[in-house]
Amino acid sequence: MNNQRIKNAMSRRRVMGWAAGGMAAGLLPLTGWADDEASTTSLGSTRIALASTGLTGKRVVVVGGGMAGMTAAKYLRLWGGSGVQVTLVEPDTLYTSSIMSNLVLNGSRTLASLQFKRDALSTNYGVIRKAGSVVGINAGAHTVTLSDKTVLPYDRLVLAPGVSFDDAYGLTQADYDARTPHAWRAGAQTTLLRSQVAAMRDGDTFVMTIPKAPYRCPPGPYERACVVADYLKRSKGANCKVLVLDENLTIQAEKHTFEVAFNQIHAGVIQYVPGVSQIAIQPGTKALSYVDQLGGAQAVQAQVVNPIVPHRASGSAPGGWLAQAGMNNSADGRWAVVDGLSYESTALPGHGIHVIGDASNCGLPKAGHVANQEAKICADAIVRLLSNAQPDPHPVANSACFSPITANTASWLTAVYQYDAVERKMKIASNGGKTMVNGSPATATEAASINGDNFEDMGVWFKTLMSDTAG
Amino acid sequence: MYPGLGVLVMSLALAACGGGEQPGTSDTASARETPTAVRSSALVAQPSNTDGRLLASNCYQCHGTLGLGGFDKIRGSDANEVLEFLTKTANKDIMAAHAQGYSTEQLKKIIAYLQR
Numbered sequence: 090m091n092n093q094r095i096k097n098a099m100s101r102r103r104v105m106g107w108a109a110g111g112m113a114a115g116l117l118p119l120t121g122w123a124d125d126e127a128s129t130t131s132l133g134s135t136r137i138a139l140a141s142t143g144l145t146g147k148r149v150v151v152v153g154g155g156m157a158g159m160t161a162a163k164y165l166r167l168w169g170g171s172g173v174q175v176t177l178v179e180p181d182t183l184y185t186s187s188i189m190s191n192l193v194l195n196g197s198r199t200l201a202s203l204q205f206k207r208d209a210l211s212t213n214y215g216v217i218r219k220a221g222s223v224v225g226i227n228a229g230a231h232t233v234t235l236s237d238k239t240v241l242p243y244d245r246l247v248l249a250p251g252v253s254f255d256d257a258y259g260l261t262q263a264d265y266d267a268r269t270p271h272a273w274r275a276g277a278q279t280t281l282l283r284s285q286v287a288a289m290r291d292g293d294t295f296v297m298t299i300p301k302a303p304y305r306c307p308p309g310p311y312e313r314a315c316v317v318a319d320y321l322k323r324s325k326g327a328n329c330k331v332l333v334l335d336e337n338l339t340i341q342a343e344k345h346t347f348e349v350a351f352n353q354i355h356a357g358v359i360q361y362v363p364g365v366s367q368i369a370i371q372p373g374t375k376a377l378s379y380v381d382q383l384g385g386a387q388a389v390q391a392q393v394v395n396p397i398v399p400h401r402a403s404g405s406a407p408g409g410w411l412a413q414a415g416m417n418n419s420a421d422g423r424w425a426v427v428d429g430l431s432y433e434s435t436a437l438p439g440h441g442i443h444v445i446g447d448a449s450n451c452g453l454p455k456a457g458h459v460a461n462q463e464a465k466i467c468a469d470a471i472v473r474l475l476s477n478a479q480p481d482p483h484p485v486a487n488s489a490c491f492s493p494i495t496a497n498t499a500s501w502l503t504a505v506y507q508y509d510a511v512e513r514k515m516k517i518a519s520n521g522g523k524t525m526v527n528g529s530p531a532t533a534t535e536a537a538s539i540n541g542d543n544f545e546d547m548g549v550w551f552k553t554l555m556s557d558t559a560g
Numbered sequence: 561m562y563p564g565l566g567v568l569v570m571s572l573a574l575a576a577c578g579g580g581e582q583p584g585t586s587d588t589a590s591a592r593e594t595p596t597a598v599r600s601s602a603l604v605a606q607p608s609n610t611d612g613r614l615l616a617s618n619c620y621q622c623h624g625t626l627g628l629g630g631f632d633k634i635r636g637s638d639a640n641e642v643l644e645f646l647t648k649t650a651n652k653d654i655m656a657a658h659a660q661g662y663s664t665e666q667l668k669k670i671i672a673y674l675q676r
Contacts, residue, residue, distance in 0.1 A: 138603050140608075140610075141608065465614065485614075485618055487658065487661065503657045504661065518661050522666060534651050536654070550621075553621065553630035558621075
């Protein structure tokens with residue numbers, strides 16, 4: 090146990106050295122760590138050579154520079170080799186990580202510390218980066234048109250556009266930006282929500298709403314409720330309330346952990362109300378109404394309202410570029426359904442268009458760590474397809490999520506997914522890779538305890554995940 | 561935060577990314593650019609036999625690309641350690657929960673790739 094902690098501490102130093110080599114602001118300098126680096130491989134000075142595949146003259150366009158898009162661009166080069174030209178299209182100069190952004194809300198992290206450049210994708214792997222966003226796809230001509238009217242031809246197209254947020258509950262995009270932030274994509278809304286929380290006083294009420302699944306980051310809303318409750322208790326007084334209005338009937342992830350968090354750790358502060366509907370929010374007065382699980386009309390007066398509103402694949406709303414291409418083919422028109430082996434759109438089979446990350450409907454949860462793995466599976470499939478081979482018939486994916494429960498303790502959730510060739514989808518596996526355990530489907534594993542070691546590990550996980558994705 | 565290393569990486573980019581050649585560096589160039597504390601860039605080759613590569617990539621979110629760091633370096637002889645987690649309690653150790661999601665055959669393929 091002792092050795093493992095020391096090992097972890099040394100690994101942390103290695104990871105920090107690696108992170109400084111490839112990433113943006115907020116990281117510690119290498120001076121002072123040099124002695125620790127002497128006997129280990131510092132990733133900051135290690136480059137991985139591209140594979141020799143013999144592929145030449147291939148072009149892949151990746152749309153979206155989030156967790157899925159960045160990982161796809163990197164691994165397409167790493168595994169495809171120098172003859173696979175990869176262009177990454179993304180409008181924002183920096184990537185702002187939503188993972189860990191709840192720690193901005195309690196003041197323990199800055200937004201700047203969560204912002205990453207994509208430069209390493211170019212300098213380490215030769216990814217071509219193009220500032221812009223997609224306005225149209227010509228599937229027949231194999232081209233994608235950008236906001237600046239550039240037309241990019243492709244042999245394979247990878248769409249990782251992320252999500253857009255509905256106008257919901259009587260609110261508009263302007264309300265999210267200025268009055269009732271969802272902050273479900275980290276950025277200016279995170280900063281706004283932090284300032285609203287910081288201005289709360291003892292006795293004030295913070296109301297969060299959770300949309301019907303599927304939504305990105307299943308444990309995320311519950312984690313946020315915990316972080317905010319913990320902050321309010323420590324900084325404001327014992328009388329603040331955190332009201333969680335969940336459109337779902339039950340806690341969507343880490344049920345046991347969050348029951349402990351709500352009923353014990355943050356008892357008296359967090360009130361969890363499942364099965365709500367007809368949420369209506371007044372953005373100016375912060376008054377809300379909703380219908381509870383029993384059909385009763387309820388009204389609440391909040392000081393801070395954090396509506397995590399329903400979302401959908403970017404471009405999937407009627408008239409949007411994804412919808413116009415016909416690729417929002419989930420039953421509700423919100424997501425792009427994809428093949429479980431290649432992530433090709435099932436709306437346009439054989440057209441070489443793949444969709445990964447939160448925008449896809451692929452049987453995996455929507456989360457950054459999972460998106461990273463989807464991107465690798467997709468990149469591998471594309472390299473094979475470009476070589477006239479078939480995708481790997483047995484892909485495996487994994488999810489891992491650390492959730493802060495207080496300012497210094499955390500839980501975790503993990504699952505490994507195996508491909509079921511009969512049902513043609515990914516399923517959770519445990520007990521030696523089995524999808525059925527004692528006659529029931531395998532389930533994800535949540536941490537047995539909420540503790541400080543998990544919180545420390547969370548930092549290592551985050552840094553490493555970002556280095557594998559963007560470094 | 562580490563300006564010398566940034567310059568090193570940029571010089572590699574100029575050398576390597578123009579005509580589709582592999583990124584690389586010469587010791588002379590890196591010695592010129594590298595500040596005192598950090599040695600020249602080592603170019604790590606991937607195994608040319610790609611069997612198990614996609615499986616092993618599941619490890620990289622926590623152990624770094626190619627298993628070179630993160631929580632614990634797993635490239636090389638250390639890869640075998642994953643088998644120790646098969647007998648641990650899954651919900652007490654995230655690595656145990658993770659390892660137990662694979663079949664033994666898959667773990668062997670991962671180990672073989674990381675040791676290649």
